[in-house]
Amino acid sequence: MISLRRTNYLLLLSPVYKKQTIFIMYRTHTCGELRLSDVNKKVTLAGWVQRLRKMGGMTFIDLRDRYGITQLVFNESVNTALCEDANKLGREFCIQVIGTVSERSSKNNAIPTGDIEIIADKLTILSTSDVPPFTIEDNTDGGDDLRMKYRYLDLRRSCVRKNLELRHHMTTEIRKYLDNLGFLEVETPMLIGSTPEGARDFVVPSRMNPGQFYALPQSPQTLKQLLMVAGFDRYFQIVKCFRDEDLRADRQPEFTQIDCEMSFVEQEDVLNIFEGMAKHLFKVIRGVDIDKPFIRMPWIEAMTRFGSDKPDMRFGMEFVELMDVLQGFGFSVFDDAKYIGGICVEGAATYTRKQLDALTDFVKKPQIGAKGMVYARIQEDGNVKSSIDKFYTQDTLQKIKAKFGAKPGDLILILSGNDAMKTRKQLCELRLKVADDLGLRDKNKFALLWVVDFPLFEWSDEENRLMATHHPFTCPNLDDVPLLDTHPEKVRAIAYDMVCNGIEVGGGSVRIHDSKLQDKMFKILGFTEERAQQQFGFLMRAFKYGAPPHAGLAYGLDRWVSIMAGLDSIRDCIAFPKNNSGRDVMLDAPAQLEQKQLDELQIKVDLKK
Numbered sequence: 001m002i003s004l005r006r007t008n009y010l011l012l013l014s015p016v017y018k019k020q021t022i023f024i025m026y027r028t029h030t031c032g033e034l035r036l037s038d039v040n041k042k043v044t045l046a047g048w049v050q051r052l053r054k055m056g057g058m059t060f061i062d063l064r065d066r067y068g069i070t071q072l073v074f075n076e077s078v079n080t081a082l083c084e085d086a087n088k089l090g091r092e093f094c095i096q097v098i099g100t101v102s103e104r105s106s107k108n109n110a111i112p113t114g115d116i117e118i119i120a121d122k123l124t125i126l127s128t129s130d131v132p133p134f135t136i137e138d139n140t141d142g143g144d145d146l147r148m149k150y151r152y153l154d155l156r157r158s159c160v161r162k163n164l165e166l167r168h169h170m171t172t173e174i175r176k177y178l179d180n181l182g183f184l185e186v187e188t189p190m191l192i193g194s195t196p197e198g199a200r201d202f203v204v205p206s207r208m209n210p211g212q213f214y215a216l217p218q219s220p221q222t223l224k225q226l227l228m229v230a231g232f233d234r235y236f237q238i239v240k241c242f243r244d245e246d247l248r249a250d251r252q253p254e255f256t257q258i259d260c261e262m263s264f265v266e267q268e269d270v271l272n273i274f275e276g277m278a279k280h281l282f283k284v285i286r287g288v289d290i291d292k293p294f295i296r297m298p299w300i301e302a303m304t305r306f307g308s309d310k311p312d313m314r315f316g317m318e319f320v321e322l323m324d325v326l327q328g329f330g331f332s333v334f335d336d337a338k339y340i341g342g343i344c345v346e347g348a349a350t351y352t353r354k355q356l357d358a359l360t361d362f363v364k365k366p367q368i369g370a371k372g373m374v375y376a377r378i379q380e381d382g383n384v385k386s387s388i389d390k391f392y393t394q395d396t397l398q399k400i401k402a403k404f405g406a407k408p409g410d411l412i413l414i415l416s417g418n419d420a421m422k423t424r425k426q427l428c429e430l431r432l433k434v435a436d437d438l439g440l441r442d443k444n445k446f447a448l449l450w451v452v453d454f455p456l457f458e459w460s461d462e463e464n465r466l467m468a469t470h471h472p473f474t475c476p477n478l479d480d481v482p483l484l485d486t487h488p489e490k491v492r493a494i495a496y497d498m499v500c501n502g503i504e505v506g507g508g509s510v511r512i513h514d515s516k517l518q519d520k521m522f523k524i525l526g527f528t529e530e531r532a533q534q535q536f537g538f539l540m541r542a543f544k545y546g547a548p549p550h551a552g553l554a555y556g557l558d559r560w561v562s563i564m565a566g567l568d569s570i571r572d573c574i575a576f577p578k579n580n581s582g583r584d585v586m587l588d589a590p591a592q593l594e595q596k597q598l599d600e601l602q603i604k605v606d607l608k609k
């Protein structure tokens with residue numbers, strides 16, 4: 001072991017470098033640190049063997065740590081025994097090397113340390129390594145499952161490590177931004193009571209209270225509201241939340257929220273503060289200046305123009321409704337429809353029949369559910385050629401063209417259906433698919449907006465009742481309160497989502513702080529007084545003691561990071577993610593409990609076949 005040294009230790013916080021002086025036992029420098037100015041210095045490095053090359057009597061090793069790669073040189077003619085030791089090293093051995101920094105004759109411009117190498121004169125194996133199951137390179141040969149099983153090796157790859165560094169950088173900036181504005185980070189408990197409203201809970205049996213269960217929080221919603229009652233008027237927490245839902249690329253059973261709440265504020269205050277935070281993050285993380293205020297788009301407008309409450313606004317192709325132009329000509333598909341609408345794809349009239357058939361197959365997929373797709377090409381002479389020519393005159397087709405303001409060379413794609421909302425959602429899928437095919441969803445372009453005025457309730461066919469669109473604590477638009485008794489489905493919520501590139505990155509609402517109004521909400525949501533008391537009695541009680549007006553929101557940190565890093569899946573920015581069946585394949589969890597543990601919990605497992 002080398003002696004204790006005082007080193008100038010370079011801590012990489014991509015893309016910011018911080019210098020910090022601390023004592024390091026095993027190394028004087030990191031593998032990303034040495035430059036030409038360090039030539040002739042005696043140094044000690046520690047790290048992993050990335051690659052070993054033998055050339056003549058020389059052995060070259062790429063030594064890797066979190067900070068980079070430095071080339072080590074072992075010269076057989078200078079120190080035969082040392083070179084032989086080096087030749088015995090395998091990939092991913094963890095070693096320590098003492099040597100002298102020397103200028104390289106053939107420089108490597110691809111890495112920051114490429115001007116120098118270390119002429120080694122002492123080698124210590126700190127730990128040997130089995131042959132890793134996949135190559136520790138950005139372009140690895142390891143498949144998804146294998147990489148997840150050996151995630152600690154996967155995390156050695158710089159492309160994966162960088163995502164976690166970016167995540168750290170983001171959370172640091174978020175804390176700084178919120179701290180500057182007087183927000184307090186307060187931890188709330190992980191073992192709480194179950195709240196069946198919302199997603200399914202993960203539950204935890206209590207040994208000391210046999211037969212009773214905690215639930216892991218789906219979010220700290222009610223607790224942060226209680227903190228407002230307690231007078232902590234600006235709260236935040238970067239917090240794990242748990243939802244037992246079916247998984248997709250952007251969902252994990254446990255995920256991280258940047259959870260915030262403020263007192264004595266209105267919607268506009270919350271939007272301003274958190275729009276500021278988004279702008280700050282884009283500036284410091286991506287170097288992108290967003291100076292314009294975010295659009296605030298009412299939900300109904302988003303649904304009408306884009307068929308989505310999270311419209312991707314990096315490109316156009318807005319919906320145009322065509323009921324007035326296309327109904328009444330004997331084409332029964334359109335005549336019977338409750339909605340006919342389309343998008344205009346610029347310059348796509350050259351799409352082949354095969355491409356159009358592929359789009360038709362796409363919208364007919366069961367998960368999209370359209371019956372078919374109609375297309376119209378704007379020809380070079382301005383005439384419109386469509387798949388429904390036999391039902392419509394050129395005059396009518398020209399009216400479609402005019403409604404879109406389409407030009408020669410454009411392609412119009414039309415969907416129809418007897419449920420307007422459903423058809424719009426199908427058209428939204430088509431719009432996104434076409435944009436994907438045309439490369440319009442550029443990961444380096446960012447389009448942010450607020451969607452506001454969500455409906456307070458949505459109908460659930462499954463439950464056969466109204467459900468809270470957001471959650472039961474969301475305040476109705478006060479102008480709409482009279483409608484609560486007569487047309488609750490028409491009531492707008494004071495709720496907002498922040499949307500970036502077609503992804504909901506955060507959302508929240510102004511909360512109800514009046515216990516009578518909260519009572520009424522529970523009634524409309526079908527809670528009996530007894531059940532409301534049992535589940536939310538603590539909150540209603542608290543509201544009787546001077547609850548301040550309050551509002552808040554929560555951002556999904558994993559989604560934010562994956563947008564900033566340009567990732568396809570949030571899994572890539574989580575150190576130890578679960579797979580699509582909710583399993584941690586590395587830890588092999590979840591797993592059965594030992595009988596002793598079950599006995600302690602007084603739980604008998606009786607699996608249905």
Ligand code: ASP
Pocket residue numbers: 218219220221260507508509552553554
């Ligand atoms: N608790 C909410 C959620 O998890 C966010 C909020 O309303 O603050 O979606």
